[in-house]
Amino acid sequence: MSWWKKIDDNFEEYLVMFLMLVMIVTAFAQVIFRFVIQMSLDWSEELARYAFLWCMFISAGMAVKHRRHIKVEFIMEMLPKKVRFGLEIISDLIWMAFCLLLVKDGIGLLEFVKTQVSPSMEVPFKYIYTSLPVGAALMFLRLLQQMVRRFRGGDAGV
Amino acid sequence: MSEAGMVAAILLGGFSVLFLIGVPIAISLGVATVLALMYLGTPTMELVQGAMIASDSFPFLAVPFFILAGQLMETGGLSRRLIGVAAALMGHVTGGLAMVTIMACAFFAAISGSGPATTAAIGSIMIPAMLKRGYTKEFAGAVSSSGGTLGILIPPSIPMVVYGIVGNVSITDMFLAGIIPGFVVAFTFMTTAWLISRKNGFHGTGEPFSVVKFLKALNEAKAALMAPLIILGGIYGGIFTPTEAAVVAVVYGMLCGFFIYRELKLSDVPRMLMETAMITGSVMIIIGFATAFGRLMTMYQIPQMVATWMQGVTNDRFLLLMIINVFLLFVGMFMETVAQIIILTPLFMPMANKLGIDPIQLGIVFVINCELGFLTPPVGVNLFVASNIAKVSIERLSKAVIPFILALFFSVAVISYFPEISLWLPKFLKSLR
Numbered sequence: 001m002s003w004w005k006k007i008d009d010n011f012e013e014y015l016v017m018f019l020m021l022v023m024i025v026t027a028f029a030q031v032i033f034r035f036v037i038q039m040s041l042d043w044s045e046e047l048a049r050y051a052f053l054w055c056m057f058i059s060a061g062m063a064v065k066h067r068r069h070i071k072v073e074f075i076m077e078m079l080p081k082k083v084r085f086g087l088e089i090i091s092d093l094i095w096m097a098f099c100l101l102l103v104k105d106g107i108g109l110l111e112f113v114k115t116q117v118s119p120s121m122e123v124p125f126k127y128i129y130t131s132l133p134v135g136a137a138l139m140f141l142r143l144l145q146q147m148v149r150r151f152r153g154g155d156a157g158v
Numbered sequence: 159m160s161e162a163g164m165v166a167a168i169l170l171g172g173f174s175v176l177f178l179i180g181v182p183i184a185i186s187l188g189v190a191t192v193l194a195l196m197y198l199g200t201p202t203m204e205l206v207q208g209a210m211i212a213s214d215s216f217p218f219l220a221v222p223f224f225i226l227a228g229q230l231m232e233t234g235g236l237s238r239r240l241i242g243v244a245a246a247l248m249g250h251v252t253g254g255l256a257m258v259t260i261m262a263c264a265f266f267a268a269i270s271g272s273g274p275a276t277t278a279a280i281g282s283i284m285i286p287a288m289l290k291r292g293y294t295k296e297f298a299g300a301v302s303s304s305g306g307t308l309g310i311l312i313p314p315s316i317p318m319v320v321y322g323i324v325g326n327v328s329i330t331d332m333f334l335a336g337i338i339p340g341f342v343v344a345f346t347f348m349t350t351a352w353l354i355s356r357k358n359g360f361h362g363t364g365e366p367f368s369v370v371k372f373l374k375a376l377n378e379a380k381a382a383l384m385a386p387l388i389i390l391g392g393i394y395g396g397i398f399t400p401t402e403a404a405v406v407a408v409v410y411g412m413l414c415g416f417f418i419y420r421e422l423k424l425s426d427v428p429r430m431l432m433e434t435a436m437i438t439g440s441v442m443i444i445i446g447f448a449t450a451f452g453r454l455m456t457m458y459q460i461p462q463m464v465a466t467w468m469q470g471v472t473n474d475r476f477l478l479l480m481i482i483n484v485f486l487l488f489v490g491m492f493m494e495t496v497a498q499i500i501i502l503t504p505l506f507m508p509m510a511n512k513l514g515i516d517p518i519q520l521g522i523v524f525v526i527n528c529e530l531g532f533l534t535p536p537v538g539v540n541l542f543v544a545s546n547i548a549k550v551s552i553e554r555l556s557k558a559v560i561p562f563i564l565a566l567f568f569s570v571a572v573i574s575y576f577p578e579i580s581l582w583l584p585k586f587l588k589s590l591r
Binding site for chain 1: 176178179180182183184186187192201203206207210213214215216219220223226255265281380397398401402405406408409428431432435436437438439441442443444446460461492493494497536537558562
């Protein structure tokens, strides 16, 4: 299953790199067009912003994998190992439940904005707003993956 | 209890309990908001809607761009050239290398908007250099972690971008306002380092100051020194917005790294893009939920309640700012800087407004307190960075950094007392237009 491991290891990473490049290129093009070609782009800001939103939510999933979400850990470090293990599980379960709520409400929100399109590119909002439930689902899956690994023994992540 | 009181209790109580048991800050804010919405019987969809609207903002793109630009310039050899200039200027005085470190941090701060990144960029070169010359590990680490805090006070600055958006203050004005306080803080740091060096007999390089060497270093570093001119000059000149300036900095950093100094490799870039996305993602998700959290607080007039309550305590601007300072010093020990700004700005702003404190001065005071947060254990990120480079324990480093924390606290007191230190420059430049 090495192809699966490849996807597992790199899926968010490649996506995020691509989105970062889109953000850089469009934002820079906006500057160049205004100064060098003296023509204002009307779609560049929108595209950069939407790439950013997608990038942000995909990164949220990626940050679970790399354990980079910002937490306050010093109290945990003072507790005995068993208590700590228990609290970690509780906090991850709360986190997972919250992700499910985000998926549900995120999809609910799509229904809400289904007729709206962005002002200049006329992209339907639903393509932009899908980023949130997708990111939340990704976080949920990565947390679940860590939870499974934790109980199988061994390291709970990267 | 009144409805507003209940909402306040659920939001603040829920958030505190959750983040203390190790739930990530962003999720704690989100869950607390959901609980409050449920108590009120409002659809929880309001949370995702609020988070989405808050995150969909072009100014926020400055955050990843400035992070990436800093990384490119560090790897691309700019930091080393800036150190060369600082060394030619300050190397010969007592505690020379410590002075060089702080000055180089101040230079690097003018292209970087992050504290830990500045510590890493300068510290990774200067700490080994200081150790070689017989400085103690503790002192070398303390100087680098304190100097690194200038990263967020001297523009560009990521916390200032966030404060500007959350507090509805011009980011350009915030950047301008940070310059003079940046000098003040750099000066008090250097004085502190000088006093400690004199006491411990840390000498300078022994080579006298030479104009030729200085000019040579300047020439070597000219591409690096151009960076702040392009970034800041472009913003103040009204040529581009802070976000555009940030993307220009990214492209400029690539040009320097690939073509001028040729120290950057194409294979470095994917890692940097990923790292930048990860830092941005973990911060932006806090911003999204914190905004929804803050909106609920504002809707129930909780900041106004705090403001009224504070008015019973004091009506003096300086005293209020000092109370805010002590409070932030305490909170900063436990909370990440950007999170601190997003959560507390809406809480403090009405209070400051009532007493006529300029939001820009309040912002500068906030940012300096974030600097303190970088230096105070248990979650002082600059300490972690420096302790890794200097191979010294956090405990010992935390002790060595105390004089610098005092120096910084002294600076923030002075800057709180004299609003003009922050406000003069933006006002002056406005009067020129």
